[in-house]
Amino acid sequence: MKKLLYLFAIFSIITSCVSKKNQAIKQNILTLKDSYCKAPFQYNYTKKLPSYNSDSILAANKELKSTFSDQSILILNALDNLDEVNKIMELKKDSSLSAQVRVLQLKTKINSKITIALTELDAVAAEFDCEGERVAQIGSYVDNLNASRNNKLILYSIAAGAAASIAGGIVKDQGWSSAIDISGGALGAGFGLATLNPKGKKVEFIHQRNLLRDIWREKLESPNFPPFIWYMYTEKKFSNKEASSIIRNMKQRWLHYQFDDNKNAADSSVIFSDGGFYRADDLQNRAAMLNQMQSATRTINQNINYLLLDLDKLIL
Numbered sequence: 001m002k003k004l005l006y007l008f009a010i011f012s013i014i015t016s017c018v019s020k021k022n023q024a025i026k027q028n029i030l031t032l033k034d035s036y037c038k039a040p041f042q043y044n045y046t047k048k049l050p051s052y053n054s055d056s057i058l059a060a061n062k063e064l065k066s067t068f069s070d071q072s073i074l075i076l077n078a079l080d081n082l083d084e085v086n087k088i089m090e091l092k093k094d095s096s097l098s099a100q101v102r103v104l105q106l107k108t109k110i111n112s113k114i115t116i117a118l119t120e121l122d123a124v125a126a127e128f129d130c131e132g133e134r135v136a137q138i139g140s141y142v143d144n145l146n147a148s149r150n151n152k153l154i155l156y157s158i159a160a161g162a163a164a165s166i167a168g169g170i171v172k173d174q175g176w177s178s179a180i181d182i183s184g185g186a187l188g189a190g191f192g193l194a195t196l197n198p199k200g201k202k203v204e205f206i207h208q209r210n211l212l213r214d215i216w217r218e219k220l221e222s223p224n225f226p227p228f229i230w231y232m233y234t235e236k237k238f239s240n241k242e243a244s245s246i247i248r249n250m251k252q253r254w255l256h257y258q259f260d261d262n263k264n265a266a267d268s269s270v271i272f273s274d275g276g277f278y279r280a281d282d283l284q285n286r287a288a289m290l291n292q293m294q295s296a297t298r299t300i301n302q303n304i305n306y307l308l309l310d311l312d313k314l315i316l
Helices: 002-032 054-060 062-066 070-078 082-091 097-170 174-194 211-217 227-234 246-257 263-267 280-315
Strands: 203-206 275-278
Touching (some): 054 062, 062 070, 062 082, 082 280, 097 203, 097 211, 227 246, 275 280
Antiparallel strands (some): 203 275
């Protein structure tokens, strides 16, 4: 009897510690439930996008091809700076001081538009990064919840086996002793099998401002993205092979790697909704997708860097 009471006391202390840990985890989940990545002031970007008729734009500005790449010409068009560049090319034929001053004024105007574009890129990439960190944090809490659950089940399994062993030793009747041993073993095995639940616990996670939804649908249905950024995402000329856009290529990779080529499952996924109940694998997929979009956004800086180099060649 003393052994049984001793075992019960240890079991009570351990379960109490686990319970307190779970309360702390749940409190942290409440803190992360809704997004803290949203800017305090939301700028309502216009949905007016630059022209996607890239071949016509390049044909109409073929005199610029001696100085600018096709991508640079399309960026200048998207930033509404083609007139300034054409004017600079005319002024370059004039060596007067007034012409040189005018060139610098026009270049300043172009640089101002480029600076805004760069800050938009940084802002979008930063929000992808922040959302990725938020998902990773709540993912670690779900992992902790699953680990705590498994630890409790293992503890129950051990306690059930130990209790059955002690009780079997106390009971003198052979029949009852065997029945206790069998019941304790079955109970312990049941707790052990319960730890094999592959899905684990769920947690509510809200993201009404869902950056991934517009990407998946390939439609700018929200004010989440500035028109220039969306144009860079969706114009084929800015992807590696120019066969499909940045986000079309991204979507194909998501469909294959995150959803096993099951489009219906992808379309109905909580990842592209306003939020809901996530399991650990859903959180891992969302974190990976956000990080991929952050990287894709930052690569656009390369195109703008090439444009700045082309502009320097024009001015010199």
